[in-house]
Amino acid sequence: MMDYSNISDDKIGAVIVLYNPDIPQLVKSLRVLEHSVGLLCLVDNSKENHNTFFQGFKTVKYIPLKKNLGIAAAQNIGVKTLKELGMEYVLFSDQDSIANKATIDCLTLAYGQLHSIGINVGGVGTRAINVETGKPYRSKSKEYETFSVGDNNNTNKITRCSYIRSSISFVPLALFCEVGGFDESLFIDGVDNEWCWRANTMGYNFFIVENATITHHLGEGDRKIANRNVAISSSFRIYFQFRNYLWLCRRKYVPLWWKRIHMFKYVVKIVYYPLFVSPRMAFAKCICKGIIDGVTKKDMPTFERI
Secondary structure, three states: OOOOOOOOHHHEEEEEEEOOOOHHHHHHHHHHHOOOOOEEEEEEOOOOOOHHHHOOOOOEEEEEOOOOOOHHHHHHHHHHHHHHOOOOEEEEEEOOOEOOHHHHHHHHHHHHHHHHOOOOEEEEEEEEEEOOOOOEOOOOOOEEEEEEEEOOOOEEEEEEEOOOOOOOEEEEOOHHHHOOOOOHHHOOOOHHHHHHHHHHOOOOEEEEEEEEEEEEOOOOOEEEEOOEEEEOOOHHHHHHHHHHHHHHOOOOOOOHHHHHHHHHHHHHHHHHHHHHOOOHHHHHHHHHHHHHHHHHOOOOOOOOOO
């Protein structure tokens, strides 16, 4: 029986997908991560090669793709690379998230604690804190229950949820043999949701570790809508949000609650973005194209067992 109580850092590889990164911010994040994992795998979707910025790191595997293949394809490349290099776990991160060693240790500890009480764990994730407000982001994942695991010396507060985001999440690499890789047809939006829901159908559960927090920045900044701060996406992202929503609505394993909640959100976006977010015409065109492609183009999931 595998021992989950003491997961070695040498068996953990981090996959960070890059796209025109803020280099100083990224280097700051990597300086923290390199002391918590055995390997940093950077998969770069940028046209420009950033290899020279990472030559001072001893544990970096840099993979320049020279074009934007999307986050799903880049993460799959990272997962395959880690498996080939003998890693057993993957810590997903992104270029905007900062996590210290204590946060990562908290994730691995919670993962082991959940296994010790007989839970079939698909992965554990962090609670994201808005870098501008210092407050937790409102969760988009359905949260079912919160409970504590561990003993008096090491207790973690855990929330079972529908899915975890790839911004600092911890997953065993063996799952990709059973569940398959990320769906590359989605390109960017809904990628982590879809993978977790697919794993749910195979009996795996996902959790947010409340003790593990990260600072994060979503979208293009926040706007006040109906007295609530809402992260604003770029027009590029808006296209995929609308197209992928319509595609995911056709998949039986995607939860009905998600389809209903996001139907309301996208109705609001159809009105709000073209009227109040610049460049308004660009948003209007991307929304229309996303809807047309979501309806007319056949949804053909693209993933394989890794």
